[in-house]
Amino acid sequence: MYSQTLSKPLQDYSRQLREWSASECRPYARQADIDKRRPDNWREILDTAPIPLGRADVPEPDTVPTFEEGHWVSHFAFYENINYGDVWVHPTLGNGGIGHLVVQAMGTPAQIEKWYDDVFVAQRGDTGFALTEPGFGSDTSQVSTTAVQDGDSWVINGTKMYCTGGAFADYVVVFATIDKSNGARGINAFIVPRGTPGFTVAKENEDKLGIRSWTTSELVFTDCAVPLENRLGWSAEGGDAQVGKGQGGALSALAWNRPNMAAMAIGLAQASIDTVTPILRGQRAGFTPQRWAAVELDLEAMNAALERGRRLGYLAQTTVDQGAPSRTLSAASKGYVPETVERVIRHCMQLLGPEGASKELLLEKWYRDCKIIDIFEGSGQVQRIVVGRSLLGRLAG
Amino acid sequence: MMNLVPDEELTEVGDLARSIGAELLAPAARDAERAGAVPDDVWRKLFETGLAVPVPEEHGGGGVPDPMTMLTVVENLAHGDPAIALAAYWNGAGALLLAEHGSTEQHQHLAALATQPERRTAVALHEGFGRGAAELATTVQVDGDHLRLVGTKRAVPFASDAELVLVVATDPDAGALRVVVVPAGAAGVTVVPDSGRLALDAVRAADVDFDVELPASALLGGAEAPADVEVLVQRLRLWAAAAALGTAQRAIEYAAEYATGRIAFGQPIGAFQGVSFPLAEASMRIEAARLELVGAVLALDERPATEHDDLVSLAASYAYGVGTQSTRDAVQTLGGHGFIKDHPVELWYRSAAAMAALDTDPARAPFSARL
Ligand SMILES: Cc1cc2nc3c(=O)[nH]c(=O)nc-3n(C[C@H](O)[C@H](O)[C@H](O)COP(=O)(O)OP(=O)(O)OC[C@H]3O[C@@H](n4cnc5c(N)ncnc54)[C@H](O)[C@@H]3O)c2cc1C
Numbered sequence: 001m002y003s004q005t006l007s008k009p010l011q012d013y014s015r016q017l018r019e020w021s022a023s024e025c026r027p028y029a030r031q032a033d034i035d036k037r038r039p040d041n042w043r044e045i046l047d048t049a050p051i052p053l054g055r056a057d058v059p060e061p062d063t064v065p066t067f068e069e070g071h072w073v074s075h076f077a078f079y080e081n082i083n084y085g086d087v088w089v090h091p092t093l094g095n096g097g098i099g100h101l102v103v104q105a106m107g108t109p110a111q112i113e114k115w116y117d118d119v120f121v122a123q124r125g126d127t128g129f130a131l132t133e134p135g136f137g138s139d140t141s142q143v144s145t146t147a148v149q150d151g152d153s154w155v156i157n158g159t160k161m162y163c164t165g166g167a168f169a170d171y172v173v174v175f176a177t178i179d180k181s182n183g184a185r186g187i188n189a190f191i192v193p194r195g196t197p198g199f200t201v202a203k204e205n206e207d208k209l210g211i212r213s214w215t216t217s218e219l220v221f222t223d224c225a226v227p228l229e230n231r232l233g234w235s236a237e238g239g240d241a242q243v244g245k246g247q248g249g250a251l252s253a254l255a256w257n258r259p260n261m262a263a264m265a266i267g268l269a270q271a272s273i274d275t276v277t278p279i280l281r282g283q284r285a286g287f288t289p290q291r292w293a294a295v296e297l298d299l300e301a302m303n304a305a306l307e308r309g310r311r312l313g314y315l316a317q318t319t320v321d322q323g324a325p326s327r328t329l330s331a332a333s334k335g336y337v338p339e340t341v342e343r344v345i346r347h348c349m350q351l352l353g354p355e356g357a358s359k360e361l362l363l364e365k366w367y368r369d370c371k372i373i374d375i376f377e378g379s380g381q382v383q384r385i386v387v388g389r390s391l392l393g394r395l396a397g
Numbered sequence: 398m399m400n401l402v403p404d405e406e407l408t409e410v411g412d413l414a415r416s417i418g419a420e421l422l423a424p425a426a427r428d429a430e431r432a433g434a435v436p437d438d439v440w441r442k443l444f445e446t447g448l449a450v451p452v453p454e455e456h457g458g459g460g461v462p463d464p465m466t467m468l469t470v471v472e473n474l475a476h477g478d479p480a481i482a483l484a485a486y487w488n489g490a491g492a493l494l495l496a497e498h499g500s501t502e503q504h505q506h507l508a509a510l511a512t513q514p515e516r517r518t519a520v521a522l523h524e525g526f527g528r529g530a531a532e533l534a535t536t537v538q539v540d541g542d543h544l545r546l547v548g549t550k551r552a553v554p555f556a557s558d559a560e561l562v563l564v565v566a567t568d569p570d571a572g573a574l575r576v577v578v579v580p581a582g583a584a585g586v587t588v589v590p591d592s593g594r595l596a597l598d599a600v601r602a603a604d605v606d607f608d609v610e611l612p613a614s615a616l617l618g619g620a621e622a623p624a625d626v627e628v629l630v631q632r633l634r635l636w637a638a639a640a641a642l643g644t645a646q647r648a649i650e651y652a653a654e655y656a657t658g659r660i661a662f663g664q665p666i667g668a669f670q671g672v673s674f675p676l677a678e679a680s681m682r683i684e685a686a687r688l689e690l691v692g693a694v695l696a697l698d699e700r701p702a703t704e705h706d707d708l709v710s711l712a713a714s715y716a717y718g719v720g721t722q723s724t725r726d727a728v729q730t731l732g733g734h735g736f737i738k739d740h741p742v743e744l745w746y747r748s749a750a751a752m753a754a755l756d757t758d759p760a761r762a763p764f765s766a767r768l
Contacts, residue, residue, distance in 0.1 A: 137732050139661035162733050209728070209736050209743035286525055286534060294760040305766035339725075339767040346721055346750055347764045349595075350757040353526030354552035354602075357595040357754040364595035367750055371725065371743075375732050381671035397662070 010067040014077045016051045021085025024048045029086035032213035042092045056094025056124035070321025079260040083267030087369050088213035097165035099127030099173035106232040125170035130160035141184040147176035153225040166217035167204040189232040198224030210368030255327050256320050258334035259313040265341040265373040268366045272348040302344045309337035328390040335383030338374035411469040418477020426478035429599040435481050444514035449485040451493045458511035464694045471636045475643030479748040480599040487554035491518025494563050500619030519559035521550035527758035529706025530630045537566040546577045546609045556588045556603035574627045576617035585609035596747035631709045638713040641720030641752050648727035648745040649679045679723035686716040714762035717753035724749040
């Protein structure tokens with residue numbers, strides 16, 4: 001049976017999260033953008049949360065509850081509402097990086113126990129995902145970082161860029177080819193812990209248009225040796241037949257995270273609408289009746305546009321929770337939302353006029369922040385190729 | 398007879414402005430943003446080109462371009478850098494208002510403006526949102542030999558630097574649009590401290606509150622014969638909107654060039670329609686928007702004044718919409734690299750949105766989701 005109502009506990013959790021992120025986190029948004037890092041007192045800010053956030057920096061478990069809808073639907077709601085405050089908040093929770101998702105999807109049981117259960121969950125470590133290189137982003141078959149077996153180590157050489165959280169991660173999952181002649185099949189993932197000799201941070205953070213509080217690092221690997229068992233899906237003795245290998249595994253692990261990025265975009269756009277609505281109502285006297293009618297229609301249309309995006313995202317994540325995930329739906333959610341969100345935020349600025357682009361408000365910042373969402377974790381075009389393939393097969397592309 | 402092809406002279410001026418944009422403005426864009434001002438040497442060189450301050454020859458200037466030439470000049474300077482182009486444009490707009498409509502006494506200012514690059518004027522036009530000139534809430538009322546100017550202007554260029562602020566206001570008694578020439582530091586002028594903006598920092602904009610009493614001779618044109626500024630004010634909006642198109646054009650050219658060199662999936666990304674089509678769309682729309690601005694400039698002389706607000710709002714809102722969409726598509730074309738300050742597309746993305754916030758009429762540019 002169709003229902004478009006979240007369960008009461010998830011609704012309550014979402015509302016509390018949204019109110020808290022707006023009232024306690026948003027006041028630090030401007031400074032985090034200027035400083036290009038999270039607020040120094042981020043721990044104290046997180047301490048004020050009335051609900052569990054899944055914090056990585058506290059000893060007692062602070063796990064985000066899984067509601068009856070399931071893990072992925074709960075996380076969709078989580079990402080929208082935590083980003084409603086601002087984009088600086090969720091990376092502080094230790095899940096800004098996504099390397100652990102690859103471990104979970106591609107690791108052997110022993111690797112999952114060590115790097116997911118132990119380092120990521122129990123020790124609440126930060127992880128990074130290092131796939132992109134200067135020469136490619138979308139076309140992951142172009143990995144030029146190499147891994148060569150030398151006795152009981154893999155020796156990695158290459159440069160990775162735009163790695164979220166890379167400079168501070170406890171470990172980074174690095175994609176490297178062990179056999180260039182084997183194309184995409186030669187690409188493997190390796191766990192490289194921070195401090196491994198030969199692993200250096202060439203640039204801690206890029207100078208970016210938006211999400212400036214996030215760390216976006218360039219990493220260089222020079223004769224960087226890791227033990228054989230750090231190759232995901234393999235042990236020192238050899239491959240584990242039960243686990244997915246290579247690039248494909250990595251990408252499906254990420255597919256389910258894509259709607260979460262759409263949720264992040266929706267959070268920013270909803271925050272923008274909710275910022276301008278009361279301001280406009282207060283200025284209503286300055287509008288002619290026709291123009292005021294136009295403003296009201298716009299507010300309605302923008303809210304409806306976000307609602308469409310939400311439904312797609314919830315549908316995609318429900319299929320994951322029900323055990324029948326669809327890459328197409330996941331791509332549809334991530335493909336549909338970001339550009340509409342850009343338009344919503346831009347239109348909110350235009351409705352206010354010159355004040356809309358002033359740093360007095362956060363609209364201008366959210367307009368900068370939101371642009372990345374149509375680029376990373378698969379660009380808008382890449383999502384359309386995925387959706388197109390569900391109709392046209394390999395012809396689409 | 399219909400002719401929408403620019404003539405040779407217009408093309409030449411456009412080319413000249415484009416090359417000044419490329420050689421002088423573009424290289425200074427990042428410095429101008431960092432400093433929140435046009436670098437001094439750039440300003441002086443731009444001043445020397447004669448394109449920056451339109452003052453008639455009889456007042457010591459290099460002449461006043463006709464409205465179509467202005468449109469072309471602003472667009473093509475903005476192709477170099479929108480912030481510097483708009484700084485020059487809005488400063489020049491003050492001189493232009495004085496030259497076109499000033500009294501003999503007000504013309505006295507022109508010689509200095511035409512010869513001394515450090516002089517600044519400001520035009521205070523915009524209010525809360527893209528409202529047509531006829532609906533401005535700032536008023537001027539004349540009482541005997543005095544006038545009172547009351548209202549708030551938003552994003553006034555050079556608000557703290559200008560020695561003269563030309564404030565556009567409605568005179569409810571006369572039922573007409575007026576300009577009041579307000580000297581810097583006049584009692585009752587309050588520049589609101591500015592917290593910065595999304596872009597266009599070199600324009601040095603700030604909001605200004607006015608509650609000013611001045612001699613009635615401060616009306617542009619003088620107390621006896623205050624000027625009818627309506628058409629020129631509408632042109633100012635159209636010329637400013639041309640900057641959005643220059644920015645858009647530059648952004649898609651840059652993106653197209655990038656797309657010919659960046660390889661993915663075995664080909665330059667420009668070979669994918671997912672990359673080339675958005676740029677092609679932008680190109681078509683820029684052309685259409687430019688013609689709409691041209692059409693609106695012509696219509697200001699052809700159509701009754703009652704229609705001016707609507708046709709200007711429509712043309713300007715469309716141009717700003719094209720500006721924002723084209724610049725987002727340019728960032729998108731570069732992917733992650735477009736998001737990093739190593740490339741200028743992020744600057745154009747911000748600039749186009751900042752321009753669009755100045756003068757988009759909600760009744761003429763409704764929200765549309767990406768379908
Ligand atoms: C802030 C930030 C954080 C990031 N975090 C990470 C991270 O943690 N880990 C990581 O590995 N990477 C990360 N990235 C990199 C990001 O995933 C890439 O930027 C993205 O994959 C796009 O790749 P690219 O920039 O090389 O663009 P390109 O792949 O060069 O693409 C350029 C343009 O061409 C389009 N295009 C490419 N191929 C096609 C096609 N076949 N058909 C149609 N259009 C096509 C793209 O959609 C895009 O518009 C991050 C980037 C940024 C900016």
